[in-house]
Amino acid sequence: MLDIAILGLLEEGELHGYEIRRRLRAQLGILANVSFGSLYPALNRLKNAGAIEATEVRSSPPRERPPAPLTGSISGERAVFKARRRSLPKERRSRKVYRITDEGRRLFTELMQGGDSEDSRTFGLRLAFARHLTPSARLGLLERRRARLVERLNDARSAARDDSLDTYARSVMEHNADEVEHDISWLDQLIANERLVPATATPTRHDDG
Amino acid sequence: MLDIAILGLLEEGELHGYEIRRRLRAQLGILANVSFGSLYPALNRLKNAGAIEATEVRSSPPRERPPAPLTGSISGERAVFKARRRSLPKERRSRKVYRITDEGRRLFTELMQGGDSEDSRTFGLRLAFARHLTPSARLGLLERRRARLVERLNDARSAARDDSLDTYARSVMEHNADEVEHDISWLDQLIANERLVPATATPTRHDDG
């Protein structure tokens, strides 16, 4: 799961570990608590697998390119209040800037599609990076998830009907089922939207116009 | 988490490992995939900790009491198609029947309250066994969870406002936030209900009337 997140972030530009973690916390609430103890080993694993490359950037670097592209719009708001005290985010110390490789891109699309998204967190993560998939792969992701949820809805509903459950347990089961149902209709909307916009717009870029 | 589930199930009667797993799958959709590889070690851990006691029951046992109460309704549907072929679940081979101890009950209430329920699965599990808590402990559980969710709602909402997100990522964030909101109003209902029924009814028993 971490691998998907890392590769997904690196698809959009090179980043160093600390920054990856910051984005994980800010952007994906899903992986809010990811720790360095799992992040750095994951980066090394991916590097050894040839999925990413690292460049050591020293304090006064050749400045080939800004290490963190920052996507133009820095999305003011929250980011600012943290960076307020120092006016410029100048380079602080040597860091390792990671860049995705072709192998990494291959691995990424493989991970994005492989093994039907078990839990909602994994699926949420995948969907969050779905712009990097082809339209058909994206549709497949959504439909596989939907099928999975329909199964789970049956289980949840019949579990909720169990007479032997007391108020509290039944409430949990019913709430569970409701949530799954809600998820399904959300997916239906997403799927409908996919079919409406077959290949017309590239809805992914926000700053290329 | 497994420990809570085991102790919670044993609060209602003695069971053997295989049956515990069956119930985990059927009743709590939450722990549907728990495997023997984690269940049996967990049982031994709890036994060593003095939280549960084991009795070896042989094929033709003293029959002190039916080892698996089975709660009457087997919640038909899915369970049946598996158990169809043999008419009666008579004792098959020697099993270890586990019974909760006083220490186990103490541990159970401790686990039920300790560490504010991080994720929804842990909370769902706790709430499913909430009938074993005192009314005030139950209320505390609900209110701590609610407070936690309110925090998360703030994070989720501000994450969803992030301009730099594309359609898919934003959809995930918004859906996330909606779900948290839905959870909160569910909790509000549960809390209101707790306050309405201070100690009047014991809503827990289903088969004593």
Next chain:
DNA sequence: GTCATCATGTAAGCCGTTACATGATTGC
């Protein structure tokens, strides 16, 4: 000069998984 932040890592451990090993009983 001290604290907060930025930055990278290692070690130990928890909690769960899959795969493997064993064996009794029942139905066909």
Next chain:
DNA sequence: GCAATCATGTAACGGCTTACATGATGAC
């Protein structure tokens, strides 16, 4: 006798966490 179900366990491993260790830089 063979397969399925019931029943209990061990071994190896995976992924993530916490705690620990290190060190540079900027703000006050």
